[in-house]
Amino acid sequence: MIRSIENTSAVQLDTRASETDMIHRLVAQHDSPLMILDCDVVRRQYRALQAALPNVVLHFALKPMPHPAVVSTLLQEGAYFDLATNGEVDLVKSVGVPADRTIQTHPIKRDSDIRHALDYGCNTFVVDNLNELEKFIAHKDQAELLVRLSFRNADAYADLSKKFGCSSEQAFEIISRAFELGIRIRGLSFHVGSQTMDPQKYVSAIASCAKLIQQVADAGLPALSTLDIGGGFPVDYDGSLQPIDEFCAPIREVMTTLPDTLKVIAEPGRFIVAPAAINVCSVMGQAQRDGKTWYYMDDGIYGSFSGNVFDHGNYPMDAIKWHGERYPSVLAGPTCDSIDVIAEEIMLPKLNNGDMVVSRMMGAYSTVTATDFNFFKRAEVVAINQVIEQLAVAGL
Structure with missing residues (x-):
């Protein structure tokens, strides 16, 4: 252009x-x-997305630009952080991010990765299968988990649900098994794909998660308290996109149907730094x-x-x-x-x-x-x- x-x-x-x-x-x-x-643009983008999703706690995903200036700027803005590797843990720690402002969301981890995050003080992790769940038996007194669901999106830059996530039926099995093992399940998560152009992808995923949350409650399992709606919020590379406030309007609307007790978080990355x-x-x-x-x-x-x-x-x-x-x-x-x-x-x-x-x-x-x-x-x-x-x- x-x-x-x-x-x-x-x-x-x-x-x-x-x-x-x-x-x-x-x-x-x-x-x-x-x-x-330009850290002023980082601030502008964060504030724009926070205004578009006023009841969502934004966790910046370090992956697209893990730079200390980005982390420190967003920390000043009151942001939280989404980590996926030991290097990202070390970066936020070096900048002075309190561990209780972080989550570790890589669905597949070595035990050493789990321990590295726990040693820092980050205690929220993501799983999407029973094999991964069993890794937390040794850490059940410290860790709590989000179960990641898969919602395919072939139109996204990267269909992240192709590589990670499980079905609602599998998620219910994981949650039930976690209860038997004494592992705390905090909630659900999903990612509809990088640079998602259709907000209805979020709407559909949120609605499906709401049904699973109700199913868990009806089964007498511990109530789920958190829904992580991931990232993928699009940025305008060529001048053709609608403003982010308009893009998020359907997402805001569907979130009004969620229980008031449910905390909603997100993992924006590209939108903040691109x-x-x-x-x-x-x-x-x-x-x-x-x-x-x-x-x-x-x-x-x-x-x-x-x-x-x-x-x-x-x-x-x-x-x-x-x-x-x-x-x-x-x-x-x-x-x-x-x-x-x-x-x-x-x-x-x-x-x-x-x-x-x-x-x-x-x-x-x-x-x-x-x-x-x-x-x-x-x-x-x-x-x-x-x-x-x-x-x-x-x-x-």
Whole structure:
């Protein structure tokens, strides 16, 4: 998606000029490639989703961008956190997140993973099968569990219910067996899939969970107190999505049918961080091939643009020198692998070696899946607008 000068207002021009100055300063200080993380956008996204789901406790899922600046910013906002690995436990611990603000939601864990989280103080875990349930016999005095259900969603970026989750019948069996073993079941969880575009997926899953919660109560088993509706809330990569408040309206409506005693939590990840980072990479060299200019950049598919492979990446990008006539161009990554091509059909102005390209909406599933292939360095993540908020919290 390329914004031309004809479609850009005077205010947007001023904003873009200010951003360009900032980018030049940061690249001069940190070199290219660079990932600029804006903590103000993290705050904005968190507040927007909290307003859209006012009665839901948001647990940020670290997976799409496990960066200390994101964690500390969200901690200041009062967020909770969704962890899945020992490394994520260590990260939130290092930032000072209280353990009672975390849950560990990986459905499959080693005993050492369970003990690592418990040693930190996180005591809520997720299971989706009897084999996993039995791992908690040794920890039943400390841990409590959520049973994860599967709701398939082939339209999502990642249909997470393909790999994890169980049926309602299997969930009831797990809950019954847990009661026999003396293991505490706190509630249910599900994830309808990453970048879910249809809110009715949540509505249907919530309704199914409500029936199971009632079934558990009717069977005389301990009442379930928590429903985790997962993540997957979509972000707008191309300007075509409805605002998040409108998207969540059906979810808010179906939640009014739930018991007042049921605590509802969620695990947003992409929605919080995707718009919060921009990538800056520079032209290393160029060549004319088949009527197009190939620009070889210092970041690529094996780096920050790994989301092109793993996450259906379709990032809005443009040259930082964005004015002037445009020509058919190709953006290629720096490695010697022929698949390392970022964009094959893009119209760009004439670029010189050293000129920069800016890509937006790159906060989710980009740096986390980057590699050091060919020994090209990964883009450094630089957080901005973090100290200002820390001073404001301190009343300075």
